[in-house]
Amino acid sequence: ANLFFNVIAKRYEQGSVVVTSNLPFSQWSNAFADDTTLTAALLDRLLHHSHIIQISGESYRLKGKRALGTVPTVLQNESERQG
Structure with a gap:
């Protein structure tokens, strides 16, 4: 700090x-x-x-992994809460 x-x-x-x-x-x-x-x-x-500058929405980095179905459930749930 x-x-x-x-x-x-x-x-x-x-x-x-x-x-x-x-x-x-x-x-x-x-x-x-x-x-x-x-x-x-x-x-x-x-x-x-x-x-x-506040940016909200789906993670661009996880977009490809989500399409492949390889995103861990914890991250999927976090993204859904933010979106």
Whole structure:
């Protein structure tokens, strides 16, 4: 968590950063050892001048496997809930 914060803090208002995540921002503190203060500071810097693109729908990577019937049931159920 500290390393990621340091990267974002050094890049803040200095240059572009691209970050992808499958977690909503509300769950980021869980990913960073429940450090809500650090997570809030990180998100504050990251989101200040950001453009957020939220993509939803079926996984493009699983499309071919789904056609072949080789996608595990767990992934199929997850995809159905999201779609």
